[in-house]
Amino acid sequence: MLKITDLVHSYGSHRVLDGVSLSVAEGELVSVVGPSGCGKSTLLRSIAGLVRPSGGSILLGGRPIDRIPDNLAIVFQDYSRSLFPWMTAMSNVALPLRRRGLDRRRSREAAMAALDQVGLADAGGKYPWEMSGGMQQRVSIARALAYRPALLLMDEPFGSVDAQTREDLEDLVLRVCAHQGMTILLITHDIDESVYVGDRVIVLTRSPARVAADLEVGLGGSRDQIATRQLDEFVRLRAEVGRLVRGGSTTATTVLEQH
């Protein structure tokens, strides 16, 4: 589905991506975790075609990304800036559908269905600034869902909401994406979150970013905020990802665990 090989990017003489290679299979939710400022966002923006990388290749559905792909949606961290305040929630969700050639009635129906999926069936007529942060981010998610992208990119999507809302939104994304069979690349700096939501966790090193580890998450399909976080596998993975993010290596982890 998505295959990135030896991706390199520099801003001037400052190298941010130093040969990143990773792949995402159809229907997979891959979380990318790394220290703050390690180049995660540059990676996401390269995939979205918003940044032209200095080197390496990105294939989306077998085709190289030379311009902004047609079948991709992004949920940004900053919902208050990425939703349009002059439009209602409904119009915000429906707007990208209009470009896809849906007429007004059909795009409104699709928008309504997506709002319903994120639990905002009654809030379509509200403006973003009349909503709480969590509700606004739900609208952003609904906008991405309604668009039915082949690949959904999420850039720290739960970074600006409170802890309770964050858990609700994590479960919401897991639920609707399992339901729609969506392929997702989710970028986060939160170690717990990367393990909790991911089928796979890709850990990036400090800047310039390289892939430190690509870990399979053996937690199965259904997750629970309390029970999953108590599982040995979750605790082990969280510790491993944590050490990697702090700059340790997998070998050190194995040695420690043997003692």
Next chain:
Amino acid sequence: MNRVRVLRGVVGAAGFVAAVEAVGMSGLIDERFLPRMSTILVSAAGLIVDPDFLADATATVTAWALGLLLTVAVAVPAGLALGALPAVERAVRPLIEFLRPIPSVAIIPLAILLFSDNLHLRLAVILYASSWPVLMNAIYGVKDVDPLAKETLRSFGFGPVSVLLRVSLPSAAPFIATGVRVASGIAIILAVSAELLAGGAEGIGIFITEAASAGRIDLMLAATLWAGLFGVLSNAVLVAAERRLFRWHRVRSGSPR
């Protein structure tokens, strides 16, 4: 709060009228040069039913409205284009900075030479003078659009023109509206100025000139009063429209409702 403000304004205006009237009654000023306030107000009231004045006022307001429409039609697209194309903006910037400070009234004699039709003349000078605030606000409004808002739409596959019309234009609209409000005030000044300098058949400026030559200073001032009231009124209507249309902008920038 708002009521108190309106009340204070009314008290202030009434106090001014009373003071001028008192000075008039005291006989300090020769009434041939400056009629009493009450005389001016009575004349102003009389003008409401004066068909000649109404025809003049209609002509001026028509020139104002058409001129303002023309300004919006020209300056908004130009401002959008310049705001979106920084290279072009840098190229035309020196020209703009040179033309903008020229007092607009100074171009009326040139316009008199260029236009034989009086309405065309007025529209041309209104367009020239009123365009600046709309143009500048549109340029800065478009430059100021949140890059993340634009990227959001780009990531959904919208091209540059769509992004300009669907994100930059609505984002900049509150700034453009403020520019239009300033332009509205300039347009009425230019309309009357052009009438005073260029003459013509109808217009508040023509009415004032004729009243002056007939020695009717009371009518002259009464017509001036109406021109001023029109300016106040059109400004108030535009402020109200801005509040209604751009509530999202006020909420967002944290200004009081």
